[in-house]
Amino acid sequence: MGVCDRRIYYLVLGTHPVIKPGNIVYRVRRGGFIHDYPVAVKNRVGLVIKEIKEKGTVPQYYVQFDKETPKWFYQHDLQRIGGERSENDKFHN
Numbered sequence: 001m002g003v004c005d006r007r008i009y010y011l012v013l014g015t016h017p018v019i020k021p022g023n024i025v026y027r028v029r030r031g032g033f034i035h036d037y038p039v040a041v042k043n044r045v046g047l048v049i050k051e052i053k054e055k056g057t058v059p060q061y062y063v064q065f066d067k068e069t070p071k072w073f074y075q076h077d078l079q080r081i082g083g084e085r086s087e088n089d090k091f092h093n
Helices: 003-013
Strands: 024-029 037-050 060-065 069-072 078-080
Touching: 024 060, 069 078
Parallel strands: none
Antiparallel strands: 024 037, 024 078, 037 060, 060 069
């Protein structure tokens, strides 16, 4: 299963750890020069303020990181603290 396949699998089957308003989350950084798989940026944490979940769409969350202005993020761009994946369940092969 490739990177894209797993990402779609998590979104379609809803196996992502459930994120709700009030949760503390990390932002997930995708790709780049060093990593070719999603990596949580653990030096910044954010507070989920509100969510939008509509049928047939990817859930979106309004999150404030540090003292910055809150922004909207897709579910697959966030990782709930306490919902980290094990070493065996990373996106790379």
